[in-house]
Structure formats: C-alpha cells, structure tokens
Amino acid sequence: MTEMFMFDALKEATDEEMAKDNRVFILGEDVGHYGGSYKVTKDLHAKYGDLRVLDTPIAENSFMGMAIGAAITGLRPIVEGMNMSFLLLAFNQISNNAGMLRYTSGGNFQIPIVIRGPGGVGRQLGAEHSQRLEAYFQAIPGLKIIACSTPYNAKGLLKSAIRDNNPIIFFEHVLLYNLKDNLPEGDYYLPLDKAELVKEGSQLTIVTYSRMRHHVMQAVDLLSKDGYDPEVIDLISLKPIDIESIGNSLEKTNKLLIVEECMKTGGIAAEIIAQVNDLYFDLLDAPIMRLSSQDVPTPYNGNLEKATVIYPHQIVSAARTLIA
Known part of the structure; x- marks a missing residue:
C-alpha cells in the first residue's frame, strides 16, 4: 500500500493508461508545461510530449469539438476542464455531439472520451467557479456521469472511465485533491455503474x-x-x-x-x-x-x-x- 493524495492518484491512473495505450492523450488549458491547475498532469508532458499532452487555447467549445472528432477517429481523449464550470461554454459539443453521435450515426461511431476536472463549491471561488454541474449534464442522453470521492476510488474509476467506449463526465471536487488515502500497488479498476x-x-x-x-x-x-x-x-x-x-x-x-x-x-x-x-x-x-x-x-x-x-x-x- 502507498499513501497518496487524490491528485496524485488521478495522475497515476492517467499515466498508467497512457503507457498501456498510445491512443490515450490529454488536452486542455495548462495541462502540459504547467502540469494542470491542480497538478493532475504534472510531468506527463515531459514523458509523453506535445502530441499526447496538448496545451489548448482558452476556447472550450473548440477543443471539446476537437476531442470529440479525435474520439470518432479511434483515439481516446481525456479533456481536462481547468474548472468544470467553464465547460458550459462547450455544452453544445458535449450534448449534441458527445452524447448523441453514437446514436445518430446508427452505431457507426463510438465516442470514448473522458471529460474531467475540478468542480463543486470551493473556498470562496465565487459563483462562476463554484457551480454544481451534475444536474445540468444529467438530462443529456448518452452520457455517463461519475463523481469520485476518495483517492482510492478516484484512481480505479478514472482507469475504468478511460477504457470505456462511452462519453463520461468525471467530477472531481476541488476540495478533495489534498485528501490522502492508502492505495494498493499496481492496477485496479472499479465499476462505473455501482454505488x-x-x-x-x-x-x-x-x-x-x-x-x-x-x-x-x-x-x-x-x-x-x-x-x-x-x-x-x-x-x-x-x-x-x-x-x-x-x-x-x-x-x-x-x-x-x-x-x-x-x-x-x-x-x-x-x-x-x-x-x-x-x-x-x-x-x-x-x-x-x-x-x-x-x-x-x-x-x-x-x-x-x-x-x-x-x-x-x-x-x-x-x-x-x-x-x-
């Protein structure tokens, strides 16, 4: 067993899945050289390079659309929202494209995309950075929604989400990143549909x-x-x-x-x-x-x-x- 912060557990899950499958890549604001706003992608750019850890412009609708297009072609993108509240700017892409394209294409396309990042009510982050978006996304057909709560389940759930062939919204609470837990050595996966x-x-x-x-x-x-x-x-x-x-x-x-x-x-x-x-x-x-x-x-x-x-x-x- 290894004691680990939640942000490290999420990073380890991402690193392990990227090492196993070269179709997995990360994109988002400051995920590369900076290592992510909450350091979930720290050092991954140095390990995997520009083509698999992509720093994007501050244009959520654009890079969400790019990620969905990449998923259609067979890649497995992980999109980090610097703050999940910002993803309202990509709501059209998430709902009309990520959620529905598998159905509207008659099953010809799969959308294996994970959209993850910090959300929830934090320590005085203000209204636009403290939104609770689970109710917004719950009504969209075709999406799965996951909310991790401990370093242990964060790692196991993220690894399962990356391997899933459906679009997944993966919520991480901004106040839980520094939570510590003992994690088992090696791979483990947790079911995405079980309480x-x-x-x-x-x-x-x-x-x-x-x-x-x-x-x-x-x-x-x-x-x-x-x-x-x-x-x-x-x-x-x-x-x-x-x-x-x-x-x-x-x-x-x-x-x-x-x-x-x-x-x-x-x-x-x-x-x-x-x-x-x-x-x-x-x-x-x-x-x-x-x-x-x-x-x-x-x-x-x-x-x-x-x-x-x-x-x-x-x-x-x-x-x-x-x-x-």
Missing part, C-alpha cells in the same frame, strides 16, 4: 456522493456515539444511478435521507426521490428527506458561502428526525 456501501446500518439509509460523503461520515461518527446506526451509500455513478443498491438498503432500513451539494431544484436527489417512489415506495416508513444546497449562485463571502451548503450538524439533525 459503494460505505457503512452498513439498520435504522436509516443515507445516500450521498463526492465531498458530501465526508460530511456524512463526520455526522455518522456523532450519531454512532448516541446509539444510532445509519447505513451510508456513496452513489459514485450519478448517471446511471444504481437504484438497486438503494432499494436493497431500504429493505433493511425503510427510511431514506439524501445529502448532496447539488442545488435542490432539479438536482440528483430529486431524481433519486422520483425513482424510489416509482420502484420502492412500499418500503418507505417515512417521507424521504433531502439536504441540498440553496438555489442561489454561490456567494463569494465566506460566511454566506457556508450558509449555502450542507454541514454535518444539519445531517445529524435530519437523521435524528427520521429515526425518531
């Missing part, structure tokens, strides 16, 4: 993902001291949602709390609630509760920013209400 059972429990199912996994586990530590026994599921895959794992958990607990950083209106929790009501309504002994970010642009002011997102004490309070 992770983080903690088994009997009284309540808490479903979460990305940075909120860590807020939930802090809350669970406090709840456990008072004798509560919640079960925790990290979604990992935001599209498709592993609804079966949630259903299996509800057969034991019969109560559901969803904790997300996404906005409440049209968020991931809203989709989970709809699917649970369709498939597992009879398992519920209480109304589903969701804790989501405020439906406002993320403020720059630090105290106001904190007021928009969910923290452990709110999770503790909601869990106690549901279990009581």
